[in-house]
Amino acid sequence: MNKITNHLPTAELQAIDAAHHMHPFTTDNDLKQHGARVITSADGIWLKDSEGEQILDAMAGLWCVNIGYGRDELADVAARQMRELPYYNTFFQTTHVPAIALAQKLAELAPGDLNHVFYANGGSDANDTNIRMIRTYWAEKGQPERDVIISRWNAYHGSTIGGTSLGGMKGMHGQGSLPIPGIEFIDQPNWYAEGGDMAPEEFGLERARQLEAKIKEIGPDRVAAFIGEPIQGAGGVIVPPESYWPEIQRICQKYDILLVLDEVITGFGRTGNWFGTQTYDLTPDIITVAKGLSSGYVPIGASIVSDKVASVLAATEFNHGYTYSGHPVACAVALENLRILEEEGIVDRVGAETAPYLAEKWHSLADHPFVGETKIVGMMASLALTPDKDSRAPFAADAGTVGYITRERCFANNMIMRHVGDRMVISPPLVITKAEIDTLIDRARTSLDEAYEIVKEKGLMVAG
Numbered sequence: 001m002n003k004i005t006n007h008l009p010t011a012e013l014q015a016i017d018a019a020h021h022m023h024p025f026t027t028d029n030d031l032k033q034h035g036a037r038v039i040t041s042a043d044g045i046w047l048k049d050s051e052g053e054q055i056l057d058a059m060a061g062l063w064c065v066n067i068g069y070g071r072d073e074l075a076d077v078a079a080r081q082m083r084e085l086p087y088y089n090t091f092f093q094t095t096h097v098p099a100i101a102l103a104q105k106l107a108e109l110a111p112g113d114l115n116h117v118f119y120a121n122g123g124s125d126a127n128d129t130n131i132r133m134i135r136t137y138w139a140e141k142g143q144p145e146r147d148v149i150i151s152r153w154n155a156y157h158g159s160t161i162g163g164t165s166l167g168g169m170k171g172m173h174g175q176g177s178l179p180i181p182g183i184e185f186i187d188q189p190n191w192y193a194e195g196g197d198m199a200p201e202e203f204g205l206e207r208a209r210q211l212e213a214k215i216k217e218i219g220p221d222r223v224a225a226f227i228g229e230p231i232q233g234a235g236g237v238i239v240p241p242e243s244y245w246p247e248i249q250r251i252c253q254k255y256d257i258l259l260v261l262d263e264v265i266t267g268f269g270r271t272g273n274w275f276g277t278q279t280y281d282l283t284p285d286i287i288t289v290a291k292g293l294s295s296g297y298v299p300i301g302a303s304i305v306s307d308k309v310a311s312v313l314a315a316t317e318f319n320h321g322y323t324y325s326g327h328p329v330a331c332a333v334a335l336e337n338l339r340i341l342e343e344e345g346i347v348d349r350v351g352a353e354t355a356p357y358l359a360e361k362w363h364s365l366a367d368h369p370f371v372g373e374t375k376i377v378g379m380m381a382s383l384a385l386t387p388d389k390d391s392r393a394p395f396a397a398d399a400g401t402v403g404y405i406t407r408e409r410c411f412a413n414n415m416i417m418r419h420v421g422d423r424m425v426i427s428p429p430l431v432i433t434k435a436e437i438d439t440l441i442d443r444a445r446t447s448l449d450e451a452y453e454i455v456k457e458k459g460l461m462v463a464g
């Protein structure tokens, strides 16, 4: 019992971890040599580790702890719900109050006619739901041959078979013989890395028009849907040029293909509005949500579905669902999370105050000698590291070598900032204060300075 709070010494915990715990997205043999950092508690934007160090979590866990750590209200609601109704399903003509109340709240918050909620346990399995839902929709409409879903290289849509297949990460496809059939890819709107001499807006249009070319190549009567993250998160916080999304929307409408926006990161205030859909003024047919839906306190995800799609599906039995779809404890906690985000004006404050403040500070890092660009929308931001600012060249070393060095310096300076290749990304809790933003930027700059010295010393400031 006491082992949870009065835990074993760090080295022993690390040894047990190494012996028995297989980590996601980790080379366990490498991890064994360093030992994992053991996180023991958290409050606000601050983590505490087993050595008593305070760490600024500029990633909000995995982009999810929007409300910040340590909110007792969520714990209280979970305990109350567990006592009252810890579990029941909604499969066979039953329902329960938390699932009903959360569905109503999501229908109210989500824009347009996104009025119907299918529950999952996270973002990956919600995207699996989407694949089956989209294909069932077209089959019900008498066009079962419309089964191809178009996605983008370097997209992230999760780690299940379906999520990995929809995602465009080749390193993931390589493990497990993916993608599944019927998924096609176009290039990402990553101007910095792939835009060459084009102006960003011209490049945005060019990348969007790849969708039209791909639809024509496959045949418009074969294409079911296009899926994309409003802003690619795990791909490196890639903010598309302003020209990109309106053109994608136009093309989807022209060919009557469904637009699915994966809002797992961009939902619930991350971009300064409730949804990225609003930030980019889009009208999707389905959005995927998870992460910030419960601020990560419990696992839950969902597909939020338009009247148009839901009304077609309603005519058939959709043979799909998870034992924990609409889990009462998860729904109750998510509902409380949304209440706090709304009633405390957290989303509004991000849009009006803290995100503009963070943006100003973040862009000030652009003067650093090896920072090539700084990007930010709301509370998600990235910067590109480069040996040559003018040409935006990558380093001569393997992609990610310099990013990893920089992340290590951040870690040593007690701040969690992630690297994606040689881009550094942040996504702090939405409750971060201006004073905490100052601390974040100070630590980022110190870490960049230290990393820059190491990179120079190692002779890595060479364009590849």
Ligand SMILES: *Cc1c(COP(=O)(O)O)cnc(C)c1O
Pocket (backbone or CB within 6 Å): 121, 122, 123, 124, 125, 156, 157, 158, 159, 163, 229, 233, 234, 262, 263, 264, 265, 290, 291, 301
């Ligand atoms: C994290 C993420 C997912 C996967 O969600 P899980 O809850 O990890 O299954 C899907 N899509 C996007 C955009 C994500 O960032």
